[in-house]
Amino acid sequence: MSDQTIATKKEITFSFPDGSTRTYPSGITGVEIAESISGRLAREALSITVDNTVFDLHRPLTTGGKITINMWDDEDGKMAFWHSSAHILAEAVEALYPGVKLGIGPPIEQGFYYDIDFGDTHVSSDDLPKIEAKMVELARQKNQFERFEISKEEAISHYREKNDPYKLDLLEGLEDGTISFYKQGNFTDLCRGPHIPDTGRIKAIKLLNTAGAYWRGDNASKQLTRIYGISFPKKSMLDAFLHQLEEARKRDHKKLGPQLGIYMIDRMVGSGLPMWLPKGTTLRRTLEAFLRDEQIRRGYDEVITPHIGNLELYRTSGHYPYYKDSQFAPMQIDDEGYLLKPMNCPHHHRIYDNEMRSYRDLPVRLAEFGTVYRYEQTGELNGLSRVRGFTQDDAHIYCTNDQLKQEIKHCIELTQFVFSTFDMPVDIRLSFRDANDEKYGGERKLWDRAQQEIREAADEMDLVYKIADGEASFYGPKIDFIIHDALGRKWQLGTVQVDYVMPERFDLTYVGSDNQKHRPVIIHRAPFGSMERFTSILIEHFAGNFPLWLSPQQAVIIPVSEQFNELAESYRSQLQEIGIRVKADLRGEQIGAKIRNAETNKIPYMLIVGEKEKENQSVSVRKHKKGDIGSFNFSEFLSIIKKEVDEKVLPDQDPAPQA
RNA sequence: GCCGAAGUAGCUCAGCUGGUAGAGCAACGCUCUCGUAAAGCGUAGGUCGUCGGUUCGAAUCCGAUCUUCGGCUCCA
Numbered sequence: 001m002s003d004q005t006i007a008t009k010k011e012i013t014f015s016f017p018d019g020s021t022r023t024y025p026s027g028i029t030g031v032e033i034a035e036s037i038s039g040r041l042a043r044e045a046l047s048i049t050v051d052n053t054v055f056d057l058h059r060p061l062t063t064g065g066k067i068t069i070n071m072w073d074d075e076d077g078k079m080a081f082w083h084s085s086a087h088i089l090a091e092a093v094e095a096l097y098p099g100v101k102l103g104i105g106p107p108i109e110q111g112f113y114y115d116i117d118f119g120d121t122h123v124s125s126d127d128l129p130k131i132e133a134k135m136v137e138l139a140r141q142k143n144q145f146e147r148f149e150i151s152k153e154e155a156i157s158h159y160r161e162k163n164d165p166y167k168l169d170l171l172e173g174l175e176d177g178t179i180s181f182y183k184q185g186n187f188t189d190l191c192r193g194p195h196i197p198d199t200g201r202i203k204a205i206k207l208l209n210t211a212g213a214y215w216r217g218d219n220a221s222k223q224l225t226r227i228y229g230i231s232f233p234k235k236s237m238l239d240a241f242l243h244q245l246e247e248a249r250k251r252d253h254k255k256l257g258p259q260l261g262i263y264m265i266d267r268m269v270g271s272g273l274p275m276w277l278p279k280g281t282t283l284r285r286t287l288e289a290f291l292r293d294e295q296i297r298r299g300y301d302e303v304i305t306p307h308i309g310n311l312e313l314y315r316t317s318g319h320y321p322y323y324k325d326s327q328f329a330p331m332q333i334d335d336e337g338y339l340l341k342p343m344n345c346p347h348h349h350r351i352y353d354n355e356m357r358s359y360r361d362l363p364v365r366l367a368e369f370g371t372v373y374r375y376e377q378t379g380e381l382n383g384l385s386r387v388r389g390f391t392q393d394d395a396h397i398y399c400t401n402d403q404l405k406q407e408i409k410h411c412i413e414l415t416q417f418v419f420s421t422f423d424m425p426v427d428i429r430l431s432f433r434d435a436n437d438e439k440y441g442g443e444r445k446l447w448d449r450a451q452q453e454i455r456e457a458a459d460e461m462d463l464v465y466k467i468a469d470g471e472a473s474f475y476g477p478k479i480d481f482i483i484h485d486a487l488g489r490k491w492q493l494g495t496v497q498v499d500y501v502m503p504e505r506f507d508l509t510y511v512g513s514d515n516q517k518h519r520p521v522i523i524h525r526a527p528f529g530s531m532e533r534f535t536s537i538l539i540e541h542f543a544g545n546f547p548l549w550l551s552p553q554q555a556v557i558i559p560v561s562e563q564f565n566e567l568a569e570s571y572r573s574q575l576q577e578i579g580i581r582v583k584a585d586l587r588g589e590q591i592g593a594k595i596r597n598a599e600t601n602k603i604p605y606m607l608i609v610g611e612k613e614k615e616n617q618s619v620s621v622r623k624h625k626k627g628d629i630g631s632f633n634f635s636e637f638l639s640i641i642k643k644e645v646d647e648k649v650l651p652d653q654d655p656a657p658q659a
Numbered sequence: 660g661c662c663g664a665a666g667u668a669g670c671u672c673a674g675c676u677g678g679u680a681g682a683g684c685a686a687c688g689c690u691c692u693c694g695u696a697a698a699g700c701g702u703a704g705g706u707c708g709u710c711g712g713u714u715c716g717a718a719u720c721c722g723a724u725c726u727u728c729g730g731c732u733c734c735a
Contacts, residue, residue: 271726374735377732386734563692590698
């Protein structure tokens with residue numbers, strides 16, 4: 001960069017996001033540009049982006065281009081803010097723990113962290129308030145972030161002197177002439193930047209937790225202490241963030257799941273092996289029925305395959321011994337090795353190969369809710385979302401190369417339909433191969449064609465997508481669906497993957513119109529991914545307040561007193577008759593207690609019956625979280641509730657029946 | 660697997676520097692027969708995750724181990 005060049009009389013022109021352009025003398029800084037527009041802009045600006053490169057606001061600019069002055073709401077602004085916060089964290093730690101060695105301290109999606117080698121000192125979350133207080137003190141000093149460039153040689157001797165092996169390791173990968181340092185207060189760090197103008201912008205700081213993290217993410221190298229934190233330009237933003245955290249904590253499926261009777265994990269059965277309780281099973285079977293019906297409508301055939309398979313099957317697929325470390329050890333049966341199945345595909349491939357396939361039969365779409373077992377490391381297990389035994393909503397589509405594009409479209413369409421039912425927005429990522437040919441199997445020519453067709457399919461469906469090079473699986477490119485839940489968190493769920501490798505390995509063929517054998521291509525797809533993981537996300541997405549069609553118990557009948565138990569029973573059987581999951585609460589409790597009980601169990605409908613209802617065959621309806629919605633003729637209510645189930649109405653868009 | 664934290668009644672939690680466990684809710688029994696988020700009284704319930712050590716004495720101190728939580732690594 002030539003920004004060190006003293007500004008000449010040259011003029012440079014910037015174009016702003018609104019399309020307007022302005023001309024300034026070369027060497028002008030971002031702050032000065034902001035000031036020329038408004039004082040408030042200058043006060044709140046955090047960084048400036050020129051033609052996709054982000055600069056400090058105090059950096060003299062010598063080339064014009066498209067600029068954005070980044071505020072808190074701009075991604076580039078926020079990243080600079082959190083990056084600068086990480087520097088303050090490091091400054092505070094250096095002040096409190098002299099002699100520590102610093103690793104890296106980047107901004108992340110929500111906040112920042114710094115990896116630090118504390119030597120023999122143990123730092124735990126108990127120490128965070130102290131560090132946090134120091135950070136606040138340093139932030140208040142309003143120290144400027146000063147940038148300077150130095151030679152690689154100087155940088156190396158600086159860190160030799162400080163005896164910091166991590167920074168020296170980082171320096172090795174850097175070119176001379178591109179090395180910059182940033183200094184604020186008493187702290188200097190090797191850093192590419194950019195940073196916010198001064199520490200005073202940071203008004204609220206919270207250190208969240210500590211964790212071990214391997215240097216450079218390599219589990220063979222030393223583990224450093226990572227401190228996570230977040231910071232904001234306003235105290236109120238921190239409060240809102242903490243409130244959001246609290247919300248997420250309340251929705252935690254590990255808490256809500258067992259509480260609502262969805263699942264349990266029992267140490268005698270084994271960790272990572274969840275058991276679906278009756279209510280959870282109802283929920284899961286309802287989800288499965290939903291997807292199964294859609295699949296049948298779309299020409300899938302359902303199959304069922306065993307939970308174990310001969311080791312030979314997995315040698316053929318290549319999964320054994322390649323994934324040996326993440327599988328349960330094979331068992332010996334009559335001199336042969338058997339494996340608890342880690343995926344369903346090989347079984348399905350053998351079903352495909354069971355008969356002679358003609359091009360007229362294709363595509364063959366085999367679907368199975370197939371349970372698989374994988375050995376996950378103990379530290380990885382997490383409620384329902386990371387387990388050792390789970391069920392995939394798996395399917396394999398065997399088709400010709402000419403059918404591929406159409407089939408990809410079908411899969412995308414099904415996946416989108418599924419997520420729209422839950423009102424979950426979806427991001428689409430096309431995961432393609434990168435230049436490292438070593439990583440991939442199958443013919444390059446076929447890959448290129450598949451990637452082309454995936455892209456065409458996405459374009460023809462007017463999808464908005466991102467392309468991620470290097471994210472493909474080893475056997476083919478794929479489309480990943482990343483959904484957003486009600487709290488705005490992102491989860492990668494469904495995938496649609498193209499596979500050229502397995503047809504070769506299993507020698508799968510079909511007879512073409514030319515009477516010659518041809519290779520089919522396989523699409524692996526799973527909209528939910530895994531029933532366990534998807535359920536965990538559903539629980540958190542809805543905070544346990546499931547839409548009526550998914551609720552394990554859809555209604556409870558509450559007689560005002562025991563005198564009306566008979567009426568309650570009669571209503572219950574009529575509701576059950578039309579397929580509603582309903583119970584009558586006939587306990588000798590008071591009505592308020594029964595209602596409270598139903599509310600805490602998140603039962604969508606509470607139907608109160610007493611004298612009035614007995615007289616005119618009506619029902620007083622109370623909705624979960626909404627309260628009393630009035631009285632209905634009972635037979636009228638039957639059709640209302642039936643309709644709500646059939647239409648899969650979501651809790652929020654709920655057109656509450658008017659009394 | 661690695662770093663850090665935590666495990667007391669079904670649940671939520673109390674139990675100070677060692678003196679052998681306590682509350683609320685839930686459960687069960689009785690009374691109340693009740694109109695939209697907790698009726699009253701009573702009963703029962705714990706070898707304080709497990710094993711070992713220190714001590715006259717351990718929920719409390721030490722060690723090991725298991726499980727869970729927050730991360731790291733991994734994820735066909």
